[in-house]
Structure formats: structure tokens, C-alpha cells
Amino acid sequence: MTDELKNPNIPVPAELEGTVTITTLDKLYNWSRRSSIFPMIFGLACCAIEMICAASSRFDLARFGMEVFRATPRQSDLMIVSGTVTKKMVPQIVRLYNQMPEPKYVMAMGACASGGGPFKEGYNVVSGIDKFIPVDVYVPGCPPTPQALIFGLIKLQEKIDQQSIKSVPWYNSDAIEAIPIPILGPDLIDPRQGSQIAREMAVATEAEA
Amino acid sequence: MAAPATPNTETEVLSLEEKFAGIASPDTREGYEGYIIAADKAEEVVKYIRDDLGYDYLSSVTGVDYLEDDHMEVVYHAFKTEGGPALNFKIQTDRENPRVPSITHLYPAAEFQEREAYDMYGILFDGHPDLRRILMWDDFEGWPMRKDWKEAYYEAETKPFKNRWPGGDVYRIEANNPFNKNVVYPEGFNLNGYNPLGDKTLYDMLNQYDRGGSNLKTDQIVVNIGPQHPSTHGVFRMVVRLDGENVNALKPVFGYLHRNHEKIGERNTWLMNMPYTDRLDYLTSMCNNHAYALTVEKMMGLEVPERADYIRVLMNELTRIASHLWATGFLLNDLGAFQTPMLYLIKNRELILDFFEATSGTRMMCNYSRFGGVAYDLPDTLRDENTMDWLHEMIHERLPRGLEELERFLSNNEIVRTRAIGLSPVTAQEAIALGMSGPMLRAAGVPYDVRRAEPYGIYDRFDFDIPVGTTGDVYDRYLVRVNEIRESIKILKQCLRDMPAKGDIMSVKPGYTHKVPAGEAYGRGENPKGELGFYCVSKGKGHPYRYHIRAPSFINLTGLEKLCVGTKIADVVVVLGSIDIVLGEVDR
Numbered sequence A: 001m002t003d004e005l006k007n008p009n010i011p012v013p014a015e016l017e018g019t020v021t022i023t024t025l026d027k028l029y030n031w032s033r034r035s036s037i038f039p040m041i042f043g044l045a046c047c048a049i050e051m052i053c054a055a056s057s058r059f060d061l062a063r064f065g066m067e068v069f070r071a072t073p074r075q076s077d078l079m080i081v082s083g084t085v086t087k088k089m090v091p092q093i094v095r096l097y098n099q100m101p102e103p104k105y106v107m108a109m110g111a112c113a114s115g116g117g118p119f120k121e122g123y124n125v126v127s128g129i130d131k132f133i134p135v136d137v138y139v140p141g142c143p144p145t146p147q148a149l150i151f152g153l154i155k156l157q158e159k160i161d162q163q164s165i166k167s168v169p170w171y172n173s174d175a176i177e178a179i180p181i182p183i184l185g186p187d188l189i190d191p192r193q194g195s196q197i198a199r200e201m202a203v204a205t206e207a208e209a
Numbered sequence B: 001m002a003a004p005a006t007p008n009t010e011t012e013v014l015s016l017e018e019k020f021a022g023i024a025s026p027d028t029r030e031g032y033e034g035y036i037i038a039a040d041k042a043e044e045v046v047k048y049i050r051d052d053l054g055y056d057y058l059s060s061v062t063g064v065d066y067l068e069d070d071h072m073e074v075v076y077h078a079f080k081t082e083g084g085p086a087l088n089f090k091i092q093t094d095r096e097n098p099r100v101p102s103i104t105h106l107y108p109a110a111e112f113q114e115r116e117a118y119d120m121y122g123i124l125f126d127g128h129p130d131l132r133r134i135l136m137w138d139d140f141e142g143w144p145m146r147k148d149w150k151e152a153y154y155e156a157e158t159k160p161f162k163n164r165w166p167g168g169d170v171y172r173i174e175a176n177n178p179f180n181k182n183v184v185y186p187e188g189f190n191l192n193g194y195n196p197l198g199d200k201t202l203y204d205m206l207n208q209y210d211r212g213g214s215n216l217k218t219d220q221i222v223v224n225i226g227p228q229h230p231s232t233h234g235v236f237r238m239v240v241r242l243d244g245e246n247v248n249a250l251k252p253v254f255g256y257l258h259r260n261h262e263k264i265g266e267r268n269t270w271l272m273n274m275p276y277t278d279r280l281d282y283l284t285s286m287c288n289n290h291a292y293a294l295t296v297e298k299m300m301g302l303e304v305p306e307r308a309d310y311i312r313v314l315m316n317e318l319t320r321i322a323s324h325l326w327a328t329g330f331l332l333n334d335l336g337a338f339q340t341p342m343l344y345l346i347k348n349r350e351l352i353l354d355f356f357e358a359t360s361g362t363r364m365m366c367n368y369s370r371f372g373g374v375a376y377d378l379p380d381t382l383r384d385e386n387t388m389d390w391l392h393e394m395i396h397e398r399l400p401r402g403l404e405e406l407e408r409f410l411s412n413n414e415i416v417r418t419r420a421i422g423l424s425p426v427t428a429q430e431a432i433a434l435g436m437s438g439p440m441l442r443a444a445g446v447p448y449d450v451r452r453a454e455p456y457g458i459y460d461r462f463d464f465d466i467p468v469g470t471t472g473d474v475y476d477r478y479l480v481r482v483n484e485i486r487e488s489i490k491i492l493k494q495c496l497r498d499m500p501a502k503g504d505i506m507s508v509k510p511g512y513t514h515k516v517p518a519g520e521a522y523g524r525g526e527n528p529k530g531e532l533g534f535y536c537v538s539k540g541k542g543h544p545y546r547y548h549i550r551a552p553s554f555i556n557l558t559g560l561e562k563l564c565v566g567t568k569i570a571d572v573v574v575v576l577g578s579i580d581i582v583l584g585e586v587d588r
């Protein structure tokens, strides 16, 4: 363990080698975060089956410190969006995302979560979860094999390694705003686009007149 | 074993057109079959079909929009539980004011399917007890499956879309939409002061139930389970009203995974739908492919070479085992044996998936059947072993050993038995009326299996039993699945023994486009979850005019309310687990 954290530029006296490590706070934070990512038990569609397989004995996510799937967003660090995001479901997904404590990460698993996948043109399908919440890692595939998912998780670890507590948003003094929950109206409404919807409607009525 | 309702055999039973001259007329359109029934007399005719003709099992109800002919149609397929082909009848209605009498009181199995037809086509079913949208939400605008309804990302009537051709004008469809999203709003829509209905109709419906029960004065509470819940097997939602711990009303809520299979399917070419069928019940893609291929083969009149037929059976039965292992593992999970049994059972499933991967190229989404055969022959080697040897070891040793282990640890397990025996029983009559199929129906004591009742492919060549239960409780459903694994192994052994070592796997030249003669067909296969049916209408073009899926886990849920009311809240997840649903298929 000490080896992983060690800063080679700062020498440690020989007699303390192996017991004492001198490192940066960033490194310590990142190391503990990347080694205990708790994903949320959150299956959406077919990709969720491969996610379960990745967690089961053959592929064994536990090797990377990720076996602790939590059923509640309050205890999770990672949301694996594993499947097709439908319009009917997206309010719930955004709500779950808002409920997760910082730091939180999102992985779009599979073609559907990344961009709509085979069902993109469907009237009830959101073409990619990144239209609503920020995504850290995209894993391609339909479904991605468990190996691909694990590769994506390793990429996430690499991303975490790059963080610095000086710049990450959740230690800023400004509060992080929750993402407004989409509304199920005559079609899916993104409240952030409210004024744009009004504008478009006005243009349409004008064109009519 | 309860006998299914038998038709009245004392007097000669008149056929429909004899009995109801002028009311039920044979469908004479080219390639069509069955009867067209006058809407105002439907009640009488349907009753006759059920009671006198003996078609006690209503399998599928769906709508079709004939835009050019300016009418809509509701198509019903009913079967006899003794076996045999379908009786197909239709009720026509106009497009402006579509109204059809509901037959839910005659066939409770129609309840959700009529709601779906209402949701998709706007057909009003008079007399339906709970006619609300089912897959979409209440505020949604439009009837999406109507032929003149266009989705936000609409590009063209049929595929392949121009921008998808290699070297073509490739663009992202988002660029065409001002919101950059897959949305479109009705004219004059104003978000200010907009007040959606939300779940109001749902809660209103729930509150209509008699609040009776105990005479203690207690508060009743409404609990939402799902759509994000570890035990709902996906994005399924149940709204439960509780009196103490007792469930006294329950409404399932669907549509959180409604991916518009049917709408997309009607734009696709016939073959393009094959990979989409994988994503219905994504644990059993091989069986889904087979059932769809059967339907289209029926319309095209294609034969399948013998070897391909054997390969299909091989794949189907391995899929059945894999699916039942998964279902059993998750049932145990729901019973509280968290993870351990599941991990053990998944082990053999992984090996089966290895075989699928070696043969078709992917683990889950196999896309393996073709019209007239299968896509690839079996590989020569698998994990550096001769495939046939590997299969032999799998079927003769590993799988039976796994089954024996499962039985030893679970079937007589005290906790499993105490928890599952007597929980939410159904009688044979109820199961038939509610349209249950697969292990659900057989657990209730009805020996109905499509492989026997209307054999497809080469299933008539195999010797196997149909396991049935007696009480239809959770334990019986579990036992039926376990015994079905045993029967599947039996079929597999015969299949491996008799499979021709060499031979064609396609009866026609493989191609991407198929011209399917005009007409309709209903094809079905016995999936691990139950009867998977496809109702397709062709207009003689390269794509289906209507593509409907009769999804077994969706229709098995028709009885969920009946199964759960009266149980404890903790048992609801167990009951749901015993139905074995897969959301891809429930919501399609």
C-alpha cells in the first residue's frame, strides 16, 4: 500500500521504509476514492444483466474494490446507467442523481445510455443520458461485455487519479445546484429549456399567422 | 390436475358463421384468416367462442391501424388449452371515433392488452374496468402507434434511412430538432402554469377499492415500490395499499422501459427486427429469434433444413436452462438468500453463454436465427476443445450435476419451503382466465406447453414430459422450473444424439431483404417465460405493416394484483420473483 502512495521525490529514512509514507493529500484522497467505488444497484435494461455478471464470481468486480453495490443513492459513489433511458424513467434517474452525495460519478454503460442505441428513434427514448446529467465514462457495446465494463471502471479510476481537491467542484464554497427534474408533459420537458420552448412555440404561431 | 373447461359436446357445436350468419363473417382478405365480428354483437359471439367452441385461453389482443382503408381493427387470438391452432377474430372500428366493446369480463387476460391498444391507438374499450394509458404516461400527447403519428426523430416511413448509407449524407438527427432532444410539443403549448396530471388517475383508481378488511380502525398507507428498487427485476413499479402489513390493493405501473419496439419494428425491414427481438427478453434471445423466424417463415412458406432445426432446439433448450437458472437464483434472492444461490447458479449459465458466444458472436444478444435457418454453423472448437465433446460433457455431466446440487440445497430447504409453500396460489381456471403462460400456467396444473399443444420446428420428435404443479403457489412455480431444466436436459440429450453431423443450415440464400407475401400470421414459441407470440401483417413489402409482440411476462403480470392481494408486503417481491419477469419484454 505504501508503495502505491509514495512520492519518489521525498526520501524516507531507510529504517522507516515500509511503515511511513510521505505523500500528497490529493494522492491520498484519490487513492482511497478509486479503491472503494460503491456503485448503485441500478439496472435499467439488458446492460444491467451484464453488470450483474461483471459483479458475480467469474468476472469479480471485487478485485477492484467495487463489489459493494448499494441499493440507495445516498450511499453510492457511482451511478452506472445500464440500459435504455426512457422518457418515463428519466425524472427518476435525475432525482436519483441529485440524491447521491458528492463526489459522484456517472458511467453510461452501453449504446443506449451513451446515445440512444438501437432504440434511439423511439418516441419514448432519451438519446443518451448525457442530455440530462453529466457523464464521466462512456462504455460502448450492446451490451458491453463484463470485461468492457471493467475496463470502463478502470478508466474511471484513472480519471479519479487526476483529481485535485483544490479544483474539484464539491469543495468549492458555492453550493452545487441540483439538476432540475424533467417533467412529463405532452412530451418530456427539460425545465432548463423552458424559455426555449416558449420561444419555439411563439415562432411556430407566428409562422402560422 | 384440474381439467380445463371442456366445450359442450352434447349438441353439435355450430361453427361461427353458421351460428352467427351476418354477424361473424370469415375474413376473406388475401392471406388473412379468421372472422370479422360485428362490434355490437361481440359480447354474444365471444361468449360463444369461449363457452361453446371451447377456446378458453385468450392469448393475444392487439390493434392494427389500416390507414388507407380508413379503419382500425382489434385482433384477438384465442386457443384451446387442450391444444391446437388459434381462432383469430377481429372487430373493426372507424378511425375518428374508435370504440370497441371490452371483453375483459369474459377473458380477464384482455385487461392489460386492451389498455395497451388504447394507449397505442386510442381505441376506447367500452366497459373496461380501468382504461388508462399503460405504457406511456397520462399526459402524453398522441396515439403513437397510429400510422399517421410521427415521432420527434422521424426520418422516413421505412428503413434503411438515407443518411445511414455508407458514403451518404451522414448527420445526427438531433441537429434537426430545435431542442436537440427527442421531443416535440403540440401547437401552442405553454409551459407557464402547466399542471400535469402525474399519477392522479393511478391513485384515484387505487382508492376505488373497498377499504374494508379488518374492523380495527387503522390508517392505510400507499407504498410505491420501484421503479428503482433492487427487487423489482428492473424498472418495474408497483403501487401497493397497505393495511398494516397486509396488501389490500396493488396496481402495477409499466412503461419505464417502453422502448417502442413495435413502432421501430414497423419501420425496419423484416430481417432488421431480428436483433431487436434479442432485446425483448434479453435473457432468452435465442428463443425470441426462433419465434420470430417461425412467424415470418410461416408467411413466406419457408422450410428449414434439418440440421438447422436441431441447432435451434439445442439453442432453445440451453437458453431455457440458462433462463430458469437465472430465475431461480433471483427468486432465492428475493426470498432472502442474498446472492449466494444466485452466484452458484450463474456459473453454469456463464458456460452456456460461452457456447453462444462461440457460435453467434455475442453472449447475450445472439441474433442467430434467419428466415429459413440459422446464421452460422456450430464452431469446430470451443475453448480449445471439440465443440461436440464440450457439449456432450456439458449436457451429460455438468448440467445434471448442477441440477442435482440445486435440488439438494434448495428444494427441500426448510426455509424455502416454509416461505414459499402456500404463498399466492392460483387455480387452473384462474390461471387460464388470466392468460398466464409458461411455468405460471403449468404450476397451476394446466399441462399446456406450446411445444406440445402446437408443436413447432421438430419438437414433435422428442420425448419429454411437461412438469405441472398442483396448487400454483410460489413453491410449485419454483418446482416446475427446476423440473423443466430436467426435461430440457432430456431433450438436449436426444438432440445431441440425433443431430445430423453435417448439412445445410439455410434453406435459401441468405439475404438482407425479404419480400413477404401479403397477409397476416401469428407465430409462437414456448419461451422460458411463457408463450411468446408475434403477430405480423405484411402488405407484400420489405417491412412489416404491423409487428406486434405478445410478451409472456407482460401478460403473466395481469394476475399480479390477484396474486398479491391478501399477502404480506414482504411477500410481494417473492411473488413477483416467482413470476419471473424481464422488463425488456414487459414494456417492450
Ligand code: SF4
Pocket (backbone or CB within 6 Å): A045, A046, A047, A082, A083, A084, A109, A110, A111, A112, A113, A117, A118, A141, A142, A143, A144, B279
Ligand atoms: S445498449 Fe444494447 S444491451 Fe444495452 S440496454 Fe441498450 S439495447 Fe440493451
